[in-house]
Amino acid sequence: MADVNWAGNLAYAAERILRPRTLDEVREMVAAAPKIKALGTRHCFNDIADFDGGVQIDIGDVEVPIEIDAESATVTVSGATRYGELAPVLHGRGFALPNLASLPHCTIAGSVATGTHGSGRRNQGLASAVSALELVTADGELRRLAKGDKDFAGAVVNVGALGVVTRMTLDLVPAFxxxxxxxxxxxxxxxxxxxxxxxxxxxxxxxxxxxxxxxxxxxxxxxxxxxxxxxxxxxxxxxxxxxxxxxxxxxxxxxxxxxxxxxxxxxxxxxxxxxxxxxxxxxxxxxxxxxxxxxxxxxxxxxxxxxxxxxxxxxxxxxxxxxxxxxxxxxxxxxxxxxxxxxxxxxxxxxxxxxxxxxxxxxxxxxHWGKLFHHRPSDGSWPMLGAFRELRDRLDPDGVFRSPYVARYVGR
Ligand SMILES: Cc1cc2nc3c(=O)[nH]c(=O)nc-3n(C[C@H](O)[C@H](O)[C@H](O)COP(=O)(O)OP(=O)(O)OC[C@H]3O[C@@H](n4cnc5c(N)ncnc54)[C@H](O)[C@@H]3O)c2cc1C
Structure with a gap:
């Protein structure tokens, strides 16, 4: 049976799922693949995580420890860590994330890639807790982007179009x-x-x-x-x-x-x-x-x-x-x-x-980037879409991560 998303309404068209065990394998697989897209826990309802004509990569088997830095009140985790796994560890050390989505089952990289959010008039989306990320780009290079870097505000909510996010650093607040x-x-x-x-x-x-x-x-x-x-x-x-x-x-x-x-x-x-x-x-x-x-x-x-x-x-x-x-x-x-x-x-x-x-x-x-919708996002409703397209073209000039979804909604 074809691999399907969580809701079962989409059979992925990608040829297969690659499962690297180390960061070096992630880099080698990305560098060798003509067309590739990262896959999280598959909770999206459309083809955002799919790549018809390419492969998917699931980094869940790459071991990355949860590293809490109490002094700076940050945690560094794998992009494949699920919120539900991370939260009790943070709580045990007296820390929290400011907000969570309605479910704790999704990966952190997959959630922030689609702009996932919880609720609260004074609470920002989950991507706002990210203060740095490490990304394997189309050439297999590992790049680090942190708050304050020129491209950072474009790189976190990325619909999987910039590369494979291997590690992320999140800002913490005291447990509550x-x-x-x-x-x-x-x-x-x-x-x-x-x-x-x-x-x-x-x-x-x-x-x-x-x-x-x-x-x-x-x-x-x-x-x-x-x-x-x-x-x-x-x-x-x-x-x-x-x-x-x-x-x-x-x-x-x-x-x-x-x-x-x-x-x-x-x-x-x-x-x-x-x-x-x-x-x-x-x-x-x-x-x-x-x-x-x-x-x-x-x-x-x-x-x-x-x-x-x-x-x-x-x-x-x-x-x-x-x-x-x-x-x-x-x-x-x-x-x-x-x-x-x-x-x-x-x-x-x-x-x-x-x-x-x-x-x-x-x-x-x-x-929502990861749920069912009809309209084509326009630069009118998303004023920074053009800047994102330019960033995507710089990081992925040959379209290695340019899946049908990315081509349709971000642009060719
Ligand atoms: C029951 C249910 C409840 C939900 N509740 C909420 C909610 O409260 N708020 C909300 O906003 N959304 C909600 N969602 C939507 C959900 O948060 C998003 O669909 C989220 O993106 C799913 O994450 P995932 O790990 O399953 O990613 P996937 O669906 O596997 O992938 C999503 C995107 O992330 C990219 N991606 C995944 N991993 C990486 C990586 N390592 N590097 C780079 N890109 C990557 C993929 O390429 C793809 O573009 C809900 C969904 C379900 C099924």
Whole structure:
């Protein structure tokens, strides 16, 4: 059977997967391959990690120790390290990462390559914690780029187009505790009238809806300080909730809720490491609009509620703080993220995506690089795409990493 991605909606077309055991082997394999693309834990929903006509390389067997430097509050890890493996080690040494995505299962290099993010109006995407990276480029050379270097802001969110990231250094913060409180049935009027206050109500806030129900199904608050006991007319949940609670999914694979304090890495992700995250049998899309357009974007999606609801398990609203990484969804300004966990009905989902994108187009919408989308990214919505293309052409002049996805969305 062909190798498939996590969701099983894509059989990789690459000829085979190379599995080097040492850094030298990575360099030799890259230098020898005419066409190659790095592969992480395969959690993307499109062909971003594939290379039709080339090979994939998985560096998970290259042994790289986790090196914590307590003095500079940094950690250096393999690009193939998964957040869920790293987090308990950091916590044991009194450190934390400022934020995590909804699942801890993905590799660090794969996550930051696609601009993966968590939630929190004052929390940046995961790539913002990266302060240096080591990259095997098309010629087999190992290059190091660090914060402050000219190309650094273009190199972290890289859609795998610049080379194979072998090691990364991440900035750390002191370990912290988080409590999760979930509220049922937030009135839509509360979301429209008090969006800023809701976003400010906790360290990380997620809201779940199908865009058609009478109220927002869940508001999920992850607090580092005082916990809210009320939220603009929503009811405190009487038990643990799955993000797709309204669709009937049980909360067995979810991290502990009901206000029980716990370490950051056991509360910031919605899903536990040892379990299948989310629903498993699903597809995903996600769009980003400037934070100031949040409520107008909610109106637009509510207008499509009767078309979205039959296809969606749940949709998640999050906020992301601005950063300066060229291909980051939050490059240049705070964003609201509008995520969709779809039933695995790909043809119907793909027929609806252009409609959603048209409704969000007036807000300068961007799409998550690793999820399903329809539109071609333009230099209008991604102002640094041209600079990234120039960097890519310098590091990979012969197109060794220029997979069909990279050619389609970054350019030839
Ligand atoms: C259940 C579920 C929940 C999710 N939740 C979130 C969420 O909360 N927030 C969010 O933003 N996203 C989320 N995602 C999307 C996910 O974070 C991204 O798809 C992420 O990129 C997956 O990482 P991966 O290791 O599986 O990478 P892959 O899918 O294997 O690869 C992704 C990209 O990274 C590149 N890459 C991988 N390894 C390297 C390397 N060593 N060097 C260079 N490039 C490399 C690949 O070439 C490819 O371009 C979710 C996905 C799933 C399935």
């Amino acid at each position: 505790e988080v409590r999760q409180n979930v509220f049922d049935a937030l009135p839509w009027s509360a979301l429209f009238d008090h969006f800023d206050e809701i976003e400010d109500a906790a360290y990380s806030v997620s809201m779940f809806t199908n865009w058609a129900n009478d109220s927002v199904d869940l508001a999920w608050l992850k607090s580092t300080g005082d916990q809210r006991t009320e939220l603009f007319g929503a009811r405190p949940a009487d038990g643990p909730r799955h993000p797709a609670h309204a669709a009937g999914l049980p909360a067995d694979n979810c991290t502990e809720q009901l206000g029980v304090p716990g370490p950051w890495h056991e509360r910031l992700p919605h899903f536990k490491l040892g379990f299948t995250p989310s629903a498993g049998d699903e597809l995903q899309s996600e769009y980003f609009v400037p934070y100031r357009h949040a409520t107008a974007a909610f109106e637009a999606l509510r207008g499509l509620g009767d078309r979205i609801a039959p296809l969606v398990l749940c949709s998640e609203i999050r906020a992301i703080a601005a950063d300066d990484q060229w291909l980051s969804p939050a490059q240049g300004g705070d964003r609201v993220a509008l995520h969709f966990t779809w039933h695995q009905r790909q043809a119907e989902v793909e027929a609806l995506l252009p409609v959603i994108e048209e409704r969000l187009a007036p807000f300068g919408v961007r799409a």
